[in-house]
Amino acid sequence: MENQMILQMLHDLLVDVPCEFGAIAIQIPKGSDVKWKHAAGNLNDKYKRITLRYGKGIAGRVISTGTPIHLDRFPDNIIGRDLEYPIMLAEKLISAYAVPILLNGSAKGVLLVGRRVKKPFQLHEQKAVRDYTTKLEKVVFSHD
Amino acid sequence: MEKDTVISHYIIDSQEDEIKRISNELHEGVGQTLYSVFTGLEYLEGSMQEPAMKSYTAEIREQLSKTIQEIRLLSLELHPPSLASSGITAALKSYLKLYTSTYGIITELTSAGNERRLLEKQNIMLYRVCQEALGNIAKYADANLVHMKLNWEAEKVIIEIKDFGKGFDIHTGLAKRSGLAAMCERMELIGGTCLITSAIGNGTLITLSLPY
Ligand SMILES: Nc1ncnc2c1ncn2[C@@H]1O[C@H](COP(=O)(O)OP(=O)(O)O)[C@@H](O)[C@H]1O
């Protein structure tokens, strides 16, 4: 099963980076809302009910800009209000890094990793996460 | 009225007027214009032959559609366009729907008795107080579930907002920031009351009461 495989990849990521939480939001089917479809290290199942708001918060902004975003100590130094960051609140994250997952060159998904302590993601850790998305791009959209 | 109260009313009224103006402008102005652009793009896309151009246009159209959607939600958060015509229960219902899909917290709303038509000021103040309470729940309560109850009694309406989260010590909570205090002050300005009860480990209950 692809889902099993993706979940295993997320669990590996948590160990490799290392970090406490990892999740993938994607737009399936094409053109629909973007939702969190896979998560590892989650505290609750709120992520399952969350629909990303376009251009808002860490994941919504990754989708709308197509570029990675790093939050080093939420809720300090953020763009907008803390309430615009649902996944940070739901999972009690303090440091997080999110990168776009591309489909035919445009951002149709997000890979987010997070920590519940103030421990910013170092450059080599950020690179490790970006490298993961290349692997993920091949599998996350395959059951489209 | 006390001088301070007059000033509070004035400040809040002018703020609310401004928010309402922005919300309407987003909903009716910017939103409508973007929608026309969207329809135009759809038309262009339909007449395009070249696959690369066609899919590029489709991509832009999708971005536009998401922007239009977000503007609609923003306007709902700022000042629901239908608050005056449809009343507070309907406004809260759509807000809760948005709240669940934004924060993943399950909500239940019940309304008992016959809904009365409230003054515009009462409507917006109740809406703001509920938003503040729900925002606090998303930020601090660690709750999966919120119950909201509206009770339309003979003389007054009672609104209860109950979360099943971790609870907090009200005295330290009130001392820390001003959101909770502002909730109570807003209720007092419209002749109502706000009661906050919370127990560590047992969730929080906000009870709003407003005489007609
Ligand atoms: N529903 C709730 N559950 C748990 N804690 C709460 C809740 N509502 C408020 N609090 C606590 O009360 C404090 C003050 O809340 P508030 O006055 O609204 O300030 P703010 O939202 O600006 O931080 C919060 O920092 C939090 O610790």
Ligand SMILES: [Mg+2]
């Ligand atoms: Mg608050």
